[in-house]
């Protein structure tokens with residue numbers, strides 16, 4: 546039976562233990578996994594998932610979560626990592642070696658940029674940065690030694706939406722792999738594989754967990770050979786996740802789409818209100834025309850989630866905007882997002898971007914699950930502190 550994504554999030558093919566039929570999947574803890582006999586030990590292949598061999602290489606709990614995440618992204622294979630950043634590192638260590646070239650968008654998640662810097666400085670990989678709006682123009686940057694292009698849709702903080710089909714077409718014409726950080730859309734509003742990407746990465750820390758209490762990441766693929774390469778890095782780096790954390794993510798998955806849609810509706814309402822305010826110069830939300838790549842978002846995405854940024858009018862200094870941020874009561878000042886609580890973060894763009902030209906101070910909002918009217922009231926009151 547063909548099911549919609551929402552039904553798939555609720556109805557899984559988990560099989561409960563004999564005589565204990567319940568919806569929640571079991572939490573299996575183990576470092577050692579025992580083999581029936583030596584022959585079973587010798588034939589058990591963690592890579593084939595035909596046997597459990599060691600806690601680090603998977604348990605029934607983590608295999609269940611992997612299958613669910615692969616299904617959401619319309620992929621075939623999935624690997625879990627102890628954080629989103631660990632999942633990013635797994636890709637780089639699996640696919641790059643000394644002498645290789647790596648392309649990162651200029652608006653890449655900053656710790657990914659930091660990883661690129663490390664690979665450049667100490668591992669003989671060249672990490673170069675491209676304009677996230679390059680589209681098909683990325684072909685000019687691809688060198689014979691380019692192995693991997695990271696994409697992020699939209700990019701972190703400044704929210705440009707890249708033309709993924711154009712980037713993927715240019716990459717695949719030269720045999721270069723494309724990895725997509727698809728965290729912003731939770732895999733719900735952007736179908737990475739349909740647009741041509743090879744690897745989808747998710748920070749499950751965000752919407753999948755939904756509780757501001759779990760750190761986890763995932764890599765999803767369709768190609769078996771590519772999955773196997775990533776799986777070797779997963780094994781060699783020892784990237785296990787806890788069964789309890791895997792359970793917490795699974796517990797939150799059935800409500801993920803409904804939460805995402807609630808974040809989306811509330812964020813668009815707050816963003817629309819901000820757009821009409823004289824304090825705000827630009828609203829960097831992919832669903833709004835101010836955002837670079839807005840037309841691409843309309844073409845490729847089916848939703849938006851809760852994260853966007855605004856650029857304040859140039860007349861406000863950083864000090865004034867900091868006072869505004871401090872005055873907010875319903876918004877916590879903190880990193881990450883995807884939980885029930887709204888968050889806010891001011892950014893020094895020149896510290897994280899090469900050629901940032903905008904003058905106004907940029908502030909990122911994560912709209913949580915509070916009543917958006919209360920959030921708007923809070924922002925309006927805090928605007929009073931800008932003066």
Ligand SMILES: *Cc1c(COP(=O)(O)O)cnc(C)c1O
Pocket residue numbers: 627628629630631654697701726728729748749750751760761762881
């Ligand atoms: C949060 C985030 C990550 C990293 O996730 P962690 O689990 O915090 O390491 C990666 N990419 C994006 C876009 C993120 O927002």
